[in-house]
Amino acid sequence: MKKKLLGLLLATSVVAASFAGCGNESSSTSASAASATDEAANPEDISGEITFVSANDQTGALDEMIESFNKVYPNVVVNHESLPGASDDIKESLMTSLAAGDSSPDVFECDIIWVSQFAAAGWLADVTEDIEPIADQYLGGPLSTVYYNDRAYAYPDYTDVGLLYYRSDIIDTPPTTWDELVELSNEYVGKDGIEYGYLFQMFQGEPTSCNMLEFIKQNGGQDLVNGEFKLNSSNTVESLEFVEELISSGVSPEGVLTHKPADSRAIFEEGNALFMRNWTSAYALTQTEEGSQVVGKVGVAALPTGPNGSSSSGTLGGWAFAVNAYSEQTEAAKAFAEYMSSYEAQKISALKRGTFPVVADVYDDEEVLSEQPYIAAVKDAADAAEPRPQVRDYSTVSTLFAEYIHKALTGELSNEEALETLDTKLNEALAEMQ
Incomplete structure (x- = not known):
């Protein structure tokens, strides 16, 4: 989905912090x-x-x-x-x-x-x-x-679902593609207190799994296909290269490799970032937390797509x-x-x-x-979103995924080596789950 999600988004912090009378009834x-x-x-x-x-x-x-x-x-x-x-x-x-x-x-x-x-x-x-x-x-x-x-x-x-947050007081229309996100970031970084173009979360753990799966699927990549992991593809390699370029070019701070959702939100609330990926609950927090500099200045949209993608793909929670x-x-x-x-x-x-x-x-x-x-x-973002791999032991899959994606992003392994090894280990783990 590429259209802008209209209106304000305000999810109460109750859902984020906990496990997170009605009128007329429908037929x-x-x-x-x-x-x-x-x-x-x-x-x-x-x-x-x-x-x-x-x-x-x-x-x-x-x-x-x-x-x-x-x-x-x-x-x-x-x-x-x-x-x-x-x-x-x-x-x-x-x-x-x-x-x-x-x-x-x-x-x-x-x-x-x-x-x-x-x-x-x-x-x-x-x-x-x-x-x-x-x-x-x-x-x-x-x-x-x-x-x-x-x-x-x-x-x-x-x-x-994962969503794109943007400074609505600075830009009128959020980006629908990766190229547009980078272009707008380069245009506004250094102006109006903006230090970073895009914040996301790559802490080695579930944040990596959720965020990187979004990048992969935004660019037409896949994870589990007919009972087999097939992450090692040109589309996935391109997704990793895009994340690496975001960091090396300064569009995103190197700190995203250790960010959890709250870390990105803290920087965004200081007014220092143009865009941020985060969960639905983040809006309420940016508008209510003491000291937030972005109250009334935040818009929400679907995440942008990569050059080989056909639709936005936010990870489901x-x-x-x-x-x-x-x-x-x-x-x-x-x-x-x-x-x-x-x-x-x-x-x-x-x-x-x-x-x-x-x-x-x-x-x-x-x-x-x-x-x-x-x-x-x-509504549209949640309707089109995709679940994480639905396997018998998801925690093992997530741990392996985060480990080898980090090995790629930190340069310990080449992207191709990391993905080849990751597919092998994931499919071995999958076989043991049967």
């Missing part, structure tokens, strides 16, 4: 909440007591979503539990229960990069037949994240609602997970905790637009 409301397999059934016929586990939600949105669910499913009791700690702590806690075959929790919030790992382990209920009849209601990007080996194992919760394969209340659990991913629940989440919905129509909801007119800005 896709209460009736659509029932599972497609139970379409003819009365929701009141579904009963049971389930446990739902999430990260700490200080907004109260999840509890309000549960109350909305109970208006449709009055005979399902939902016990909501919150797990403390960061994402990795929550994952460890969930894995302990799931690996033991515990029937609780029945439903839990699941990072999209855990879906393939948990599904491959047999811990998630297959919901393919339930979700496919209603698949059209979801944005394409978020929907793609709940699949593993062509089967669906969760319902989308909320989404996140976000969460899903997964059903425990060992749940003893599968019918009630599936009904709950599906409802939490429905129009009415997504609307509550968007209004109260500032998440970016996975249901397309919520972006056009009059009440949501009235409260948050900027929310439509990420």
Whole structure:
């Protein structure tokens, strides 16, 4: 997608910092909440007591979503539990229960990069037949994240995507190509306090995986193709060369090789950069953090494309609602997970905790637009975005990817040597996952 994303983007910092009343309802409301397999059934016929586990939600949105669910499913009791700690702590806690075959929790919030790992382990209920009849209601990007080996194992919760931030007080129209980004950077660096053209994040770890996959796919490169990693291509080499040139030419500071999202945002908030790649949550922070010099001066657009690319490609983040394969209340659990991913629940989440919905129509909801007119800005970007490699052990893939991409960017290996070795090691790791 090359068109400018119009309007302001303002995601609340609640989503970034945590696991991260509604008006007129759409025609896709209460009736659509029932599972497609139970379409003819009365929701009141579904009963049971389930446990739902999430990260700490200080907004109260999840509890309000549960109350909305109970208006449709009055005979399902939902016990909501919150797990403390960061994402990795929550994952460890969930894995302990799931690996033991515990029937609780029945439903839990699941990072999209855990879906393939948990599904491959047999811990998630297959919901393919339930979700496919209603698949059209979801944005394409978020929907793609709940699949593993062509089967669906969760319902989308909320989404996140890499975006281009720019100084709207300096330029009117953001770049849609790499060449335009460099041209504008060269024009404005040294003026109006701008020291750097483009900030991004290449800290050796997940930031490298997310950012470099964007550069690769923006230029027509690929990662996992028909069960085999094929990163070693001319398009990927060109992507690495572009990143190296951004740094060597001074368009980007050498520090990007150690940047995490917060590091780039700090420089951008000081007013020292023209462009920045960051997640959806960055907008709210640039507009609310004490000392920010760019309040009212930030625009958002899709990431630009490379010379061999056909569309912008932001990496997807976000969460899903997964059903425990060992749940003893599968019918009630599936009904709950599906409802939490429905129009009415997504609307509550968007209004109260500032998440970016996975249901397309919520972006056009009059009440949501009235409260948050900027929310439509990420609709197309999220719809077109692509997930990270959906494999049994994503953490191993990410670790190898970040290691050899860094070896290339720091000159320890040539780009071709790094990519050839990376493909070999990734495919060896993939074989061991089978």
